[in-house]
Amino acid sequence: MSGKVYVLVVAAISSILLRVEGFHSISFFFLLALIYFFYKYKSDYKLLISALILIVLFYVNPLYFKDTPPKPNTNILAGKITSIPDHDGNKTSFELKSNDRQTYQVNYFARDSNENNDLKNLRYGMVCQIQGEYKLPPEPRNFYSFNYKEYLKTVRKIYYQFTPDSFSLEDCRQGSVTPYSLLQNYRQNGINYIMENFPEGSRGVVIALVFGDRGEIGHEILESYQSLGIIHLLAVSGLHVGLVSASLYFLFIRLGVTKERAIDLLLIMLPIYAVLAGGAPSVLRATAMSMVVLLSLRAHLKLNPLDGISYVCLLLLVFNPSYIFHLGFQLSFLVSYSLIISANTLLNRYSSWVIQLLVVTLVAQFVSFPIIVYNFYEISLWSIPLNLIYIPFVTFFALPLSFVVFISHFIFPLFSESLLIIFDFVIVNAHRGLAYVMTFPFSTLTFGKPPLIIVVFYYLAIGLNLYVWEKSPSIGQLIKSSSIFLVVALFHWHIHYITNEGVITMIDVGQGDSIYIELPRREAVYLIDTGGLVDFRLNDWSTRTKTFDVGNDVLLPYLKAKGVRKIDKLILTHGHFDHIGGAEALIGEIPVEKILYGIGPVEGVFEQQLLRDFYNEGTEIEFVQKGYYWKRGDFNFQVLAPVGGEQTLNDRSIVVYTKIGGLYWLFTGDLEAPGERRFLNNFNAIEVDVLKVGHHGSNTSTTEPFLEFVDPSFALIPVGRTNYYGHPHPDVIGRLEANDIKIFRTDHHGAIRYRFKNDVGHFETLINERTVPKQSVRHR
Structure with a gap:
């Protein structure tokens, strides 16, 4: 079997992929490779039998691929720390293996500097008993985002997180000393x-x-x-x-x-x-x-x-x-x-x-x-x-x-x-x-x-290229073999420009707004707001080096995963940080052709500097109001507000109206009751199928007269989980439900995506999957 042990590796990987991922492009690729090797070495019975045994063992062994165990019915976690505790600002995290041999991810946020300093003395191997709450790890909240829950399960064998009610060094003692500890x-x-x-x-x-x-x-x-x-x-x-x-x-x-x-x-x-x-x-x-x-x-x-x-x-x-x-x-x-x-x-x-x-x-x-x-x-x-x-x-x-x-x-x-x-x-x-x-x-x-099938074609092209490079020193032959790789890369590069599917995604940016609009064949990419997380922490001891930033950690990865290389229009509805804070991350990363900003003074220092930085990058800044209009292909976009002279930033929100995928959409920013009344006075009638609910579902928006006037079939609410403001307000939810409006909200569903071809489309959500059949998502 000398020189052939790699066949056993291919057999093992094939079995693992089939067991965990099922039958898809990569597993199919490895199975084809395995079939080829079986044919190539068909006379080596020892190798073939060994490969078959490995396939069976990796596929059926229950110790490797277990279902999620039931959630513990206690609020006590006792066991040994099995990772070096990580301290970042006021956060302490580590892995702890309980007495029943399950491993849990423990995360605790210190309440004061003394407690925080005390926890820095935690060590690997300590035995602790903590009172708190077991939770499932968070699921990904945006399409293409890192699946932390799956990572913990597959790589770390961790199924639950544990959040202590309180925690101090007194809850732990030094465990038995081993060479490993x-x-x-x-x-x-x-x-x-x-x-x-x-x-x-x-x-x-x-x-x-x-x-x-x-x-x-x-x-x-x-x-x-x-x-x-x-x-x-x-x-x-x-x-x-x-x-x-x-x-x-x-x-x-x-x-x-x-x-x-x-x-x-x-x-x-x-x-x-x-x-x-x-x-x-x-x-x-x-x-x-x-x-x-x-x-x-x-x-x-x-x-x-x-x-x-x-x-x-x-x-x-x-x-x-x-x-x-x-x-x-x-x-x-x-x-x-x-x-x-x-x-x-x-x-x-x-x-x-x-x-x-x-x-x-x-x-x-x-x-x-x-x-x-x-x-x-x-x-x-x-x-x-x-x-x-x-x-x-x-x-x-x-x-x-x-x-x-x-x-x-x-x-x-x-x-x-x-x-x-x-x-x-x-x-x-x-x-x-x-x-x-x-x-x-x-x-x-x-x-x-790239889709997994493109990854397979990449590796087929790479394998051919390396084979030719080994066999022939000819530059001409190498260039010819490289052309196949270049064809795959060019197809990957242009894949979004050859599909007639379009998409509208309400990105889950927490307590903020960000809506991605991509027209079919990537005729244009528009972004309405960028989200932005306001940091309320005041103490130096609690400041973390690994800070979360909506722009860098949510918005940019999503745009790059989509292969976005230019944003045609960035519509900043108004100057509040939860709508424009993430835009800073775009500067120097993704070119923005034009920014639309509501007419009126740019009041804040951050807003002024943001627009100045974009302008220095070559972005055109345009201040817009009711009557502004643009067209791209078969799609028309109208700005219905502001009209000028509004008293608050929320009511200065840019309101965009368009028909996409067979539905009429109304994006309202943080428009509140005064702005809604002005809206009713300015228009006699308007068709709306999808309403982006104003101000995250605050009771200062989505009033009954406004809701009766626009009469949507679907409502999209961008809102953060357990947010400080209590959004969306129960009264708003009650009004939407009373009007038989289907509600999608980012705190419950994560990102919300509408995919369409021509005039037919369907909604998808990432969490608590809820898909509306294609035939039902049409304009009434």
């Missing part, structure tokens, strides 16, 4: 030591490279690494493990240890390093692969590298089959397999180390492209040149110096401080270089989230 505490102490003693500019990088935790790197810096395609340099992987192993090996040799004993020591120390480095799938893969190589050297066995990595992959999947859904696992093994299969042939063709580095970078970037674009929706044209610069920089400077400054800080603090100044200066300027590259044109290309 000791290592975790050493890791926690090391991270804390770096946070307390290292400069802010470089400490995040040192923690990432030494302990495998990127959580302390600033959001903007981390985004630069991710957007520019070099985020893998901050992950502990084969490069890091290889450097650590080689350094320890030569150190042992210099100390007079024999080669055999040096290998024995490494076999003992590598698992310890894997724990200290965080134990992520990429760390486990690199560590296990190094140990397999060392064991083969120790036993004087010649091991096929393809078999070695296949055994490691199978071992990890047996340990946790859900690793297959972990992005780090996917990228780590995919790149490793590709380099093992292709790079050796290709590298032998070139003598220059620069060309060899370029080849390795090209292969790695090529094979990771579909996964990157599927998960992050965009890629950078600068990733290859930046990898050529930053791979040597991290390999020969940042990585070894991170270990040197960390270790020497304990032994020679004065020397380490001097070295740390130089190290910090270089790291900070390296990050400034990335920020500068981010300002370059085409620093990122937004493709949007």
Whole structure:
């Protein structure tokens, strides 16, 4: 079976995908590959029987894929902390394994600074008993958003979260000490030591490279690494493990240890390093692969590298089959397999180390492209040149110096401080270089989230391209084979321009408004408001570094997942932060051709600066009122308000009226009772099928006369869960229900989407799925 163990990996992955995801494009792709391998190796009965056994075992084993257990019928959680507690501002979170062997995610928000400081003394392995409430993890509230609930279930085996009523260090005691808990505490102490003693500019990088935790790197810096395609340099992987192993090996040799004993020591120390480095799938893969190589050297066995990595992959999947859904696992093994299969042939063709580095970078970037674009929706044209610069920089400077400054800080603090100044200066300027590259044109290309079938075609094209590159040094043949990949990429790039389906989505931005309108064949993209979260926190001790921002965390990911590369019109209905706060995130990310703003003075400092920043980016600013009109293709849009002279910002809201997908839509911003009365006086009659309820369902809006006048069939209410204002008001809900109006609200349903072709469409919601049949969603 030498050289064929990868077939067993394909069998295992096929079985896991079928068990968890069912029959779709990716599972079909792996099944076809498996059928091909069965035919290719049909005479190797040992291989075929082993593959069939693995398929059955992975598919039927109930220990791997369990249904959600019943919610505990108690308000007490007792057990051991099984992750290093994370402290960010007033939030403390950790995993706790209960006495019945279930793991729970615990999140607690400290009530005062003393309690907060007290909780920073929590340690891995402590045994706690807490009183509180069990909750299901939150479901994704927007289309294309990260499914945290599914991540906890599949990757972490966590089915419930626990929120303590109160929590202090007195609720916990030190548990039994094990070698594993000791290592975790050493890791926690090391991270804390770096946070307390290292400069802010470089400490995040040192923690990432030494302990495998990127959580302390600033959001903007981390985004630069991710957007520019070099985020893998901050992950502990084969490069890091290889450097650590080689350094320890030569150190042992210099100390007079024999080669055999040096290998024995490494076999003992590598698992310890894997724990200290965080134990992520990429760390486990690199560590296990190094140990397999060392064991083969120790036993004087010649091991096929393809078999070695296949055994490691199978071992990890047996340990946790859900690793297959972990992005780090996917990228780590995919790149490793590709380099093992292709790079050796290709590298032998070139003598220059620069060309060899370029080849390795090209292969790695090529094979990771579909996964990157599927998960992050965009890629950078600068990733290859930046990898050529930053791979040597991290390999020969940042990585070894991170270990040197960390270790020497304990032994020679004065020397380490001097070295740390130089190290910090270089790291900070390296990050400034990335920020500068981010300002370059085409620093990122937004493709949007591809359908899984396109991912399959990408990999078929990539496989063909690598095969031709291996077999033929001809540039002409390589260009011809690359053309298939380019065709798939061009189809992906233009997919939204060739479909006759349009969509209107009320994005769930919490307590705020944001409505996305995409016309068929992407004839135009309009965005009505952007949401915006007002932060009421006043105390410095409670301020979190990982702050939630509607623009960056909700709006931009949605637009990029849709592949939006330009917004034709951004309609800011009025100047309240919950309608315009998220717009700031668009600046420099997605070009906006024109902003519509209600006529009248721009009162607030934030609003003035926002419009000024957009204007400096080349956006046209137009102040509009009743009578403003535009047309795009077969679609007409009218502004019905404001008329000018309104007394409040809410009543200055831009009101947009249009017919889309066979329905008449009225978008009212935060229009309140005075504005509604003015609206009734200005119009004799108006047809409305869908009403965007004004002011989040406040009782100051959607009055009975206004509701009787517009007489909609559907009402959309953008409102935050458990919001401070008590929206939507029960009286408003009562009036809507009394008029037999179907209600969709973001606090109950998450994002609300209307998909249409020509004059027929249907509503979809993400939570509490509620779909109105196509035939019933027509204009009356």
